Amino acid sequence: MKSFDIIVIGTGGGTKIVRPAAALGYRVAVIEKGRLGGTCLNHGCIPSKMLIHSAEVAETVAHADRFDLEASVNRVHFSQLVNRVSAAIDAESDAIEPVYARTENVTLFKGAARFISNTVVQVGDAVVTAPKIVIATGAKARIPEIPGLARVSYLTYKTALRLTQQPESLIVIGGGDIAVELGHYFAALGTAVTFVVRSGLVPGEDRDVRAEFERVFKARHTVYDYTTIEAIDAVAEGVSVTVNHKGATQRLVAAQLLVAAGTVPETDSLGLENTDIQCCPKGFIQTDDHARTTGKGVVALGDVRGQCFFRHTANFEGEYVFQRHVAGTESGPMRYPHVPHAIFTNPQVAGVGVSEPEDASGLIIGMNAYQESAMGMALRSEHGFVKVLFDRTSLRLVGAHIIGPEAATMIHTCMAFLHMKATLSDMAGLMYIHPALPEVIRNAVRNAVQNKKQAVSA
Numbered sequence: 001m002k003s004f005d006i007i008v009i010g011t012g013g014g015t016k017i018v019r020p021a022a023a024l025g026y027r028v029a030v031i032e033k034g035r036l037g038g039t040c041l042n043h044g045c046i047p048s049k050m051l052i053h054s055a056e057v058a059e060t061v062a063h064a065d066r067f068d069l070e071a072s073v074n075r076v077h078f079s080q081l082v083n084r085v086s087a088a089i090d091a092e093s094d095a096i097e098p099v100y101a102r103t104e105n106v107t108l109f110k111g112a113a114r115f116i117s118n119t120v121v122q123v124g125d126a127v128v129t130a131p132k133i134v135i136a137t138g139a140k141a142r143i144p145e146i147p148g149l150a151r152v153s154y155l156t157y158k159t160a161l162r163l164t165q166q167p168e169s170l171i172v173i174g175g176g177d178i179a180v181e182l183g184h185y186f187a188a189l190g191t192a193v194t195f196v197v198r199s200g201l202v203p204g205e206d207r208d209v210r211a212e213f214e215r216v217f218k219a220r221h222t223v224y225d226y227t228t229i230e231a232i233d234a235v236a237e238g239v240s241v242t243v244n245h246k247g248a249t250q251r252l253v254a255a256q257l258l259v260a261a262g263t264v265p266e267t268d269s270l271g272l273e274n275t276d277i278q279c280c281p282k283g284f285i286q287t288d289d290h291a292r293t294t295g296k297g298v299v300a301l302g303d304v305r306g307q308c309f310f311r312h313t314a315n316f317e318g319e320y321v322f323q324r325h326v327a328g329t330e331s332g333p334m335r336y337p338h339v340p341h342a343i344f345t346n347p348q349v350a351g352v353g354v355s356e357p358e359d360a361s362g363l364i365i366g367m368n369a370y371q372e373s374a375m376g377m378a379l380r381s382e383h384g385f386v387k388v389l390f391d392r393t394s395l396r397l398v399g400a401h402i403i404g405p406e407a408a409t410m411i412h413t414c415m416a417f418l419h420m421k422a423t424l425s426d427m428a429g430l431m432y433i434h435p436a437l438p439e440v441i442r443n444a445v446r447n448a449v450q451n452k453k454q455a456v457s458a
Helices: 015-023 038-043 045-062 078-094 096-101 177-188 207-220 311-327 374-378 407-419 424-428 439-457
Strands: 006-009 028-032 106-110 113-115 120-123 126-129 132-135 139-141 169-173 192-196 222-224 227-235 238-245 248-254 256-259 263-265 298-300 341-343 349-353 363-369 385-391 397-403
Touching: 006 015, 015 028, 015 096, 015 106, 015 311, 038 045, 038 078, 045 078, 045 177, 078 096, 096 106, 132 311, 169 177, 169 238, 169 248, 177 192, 177 256, 177 341, 192 248, 207 222, 207 349, 207 385, 207 397, 238 256, 341 407, 349 407, 363 439, 374 439, 385 439, 397 407, 397 439, 407 439, 424 439
Parallel strands: 006 028, 006 132, 028 106, 132 298, 169 192, 169 256, 192 222
Antiparallel strands: 113 120, 120 126, 139 263, 227 238, 238 248, 341 349, 349 397, 363 385, 385 397
């Protein structure tokens, strides 16, 4: 048995601890069963956005006639695209191990980690122990129990991003961010995509954003929402999905099937039953507000906690865990700043802060459509808006939601205002560049000012 000061299981968000801890003189064992860098680097955020960017270019070219240009995509070199992205990702991942190798006090173990006790972990033939252990194993695709699914070949986000043969047709099970991002990627490059959704699309978004997204997305794609899947079968053409949509049974057929029905924690092989670590009914590791599990000396961060499912929150949690449990420079509980999010599909979606509740009497709300701005006119926008929400008493910004071009970039303006506790007058008093796209934010703020005046006069 080899002894260390800290064991880190997982090299995604866990990387925030490894080298900083080693620099303080702690002996750190790092355990990784897959490629170094975690899901975001290898199978998630980064490769998906690289592929989606090519899809965006193709879609722009396909609609060039709207800007009085004649252009078309003559051919999609699909395998070349995927191989290029995969090679770039693999190079980034491969670059991590040499860094660990030349970092004093860091020892890398390749293989699956399995707890023997609260302080002892086995990986392959090696057994390691440490008084402090960090679990940062992330999450994986949730595979729903659907009759026949286990008997057919299907894709998940992990395999879809490495698929080098473009399918002629694809059925996507799911309507969340992974589903609409990857479905958009394939569709924009020429695959006939059909979405089968248990409820509605992008269910976690503000209600106005959901309505606008569904309006635009359904006009571009075949979507069976509020649909039950009755059976899945392998057929000569690929896969058959029998659905009940609005009381009618239909049979859908496609060359490939993508299951994008959410995620579950990557804990099933950790041997948590050998520890005092407790999980919630969905399998996510229970932690307190200091990221501590119920196992003495064991903390957890990232998706495996089931709190937030973004790499930027995993990074934040990793930095907190280092400061709180390693460096000792933090003693208080973990306090999240306002957590932003984005969905990189078309239309693009981003948000931060609160959404509009059923009873919005405590808010002042402003909205403005992209097309009601100078840059929106240049883009010939036919959809999209900015929505800002202010507390009616303090007049502070409490939430913002954007759907439309560059939403993920645009939201950062609102993030900064929210972080600084800005008020309606603060945002209204800012000078915005004309005719830049953020003027849509300005116009939404002006609409909130007008709504405030109307409320006062009423």
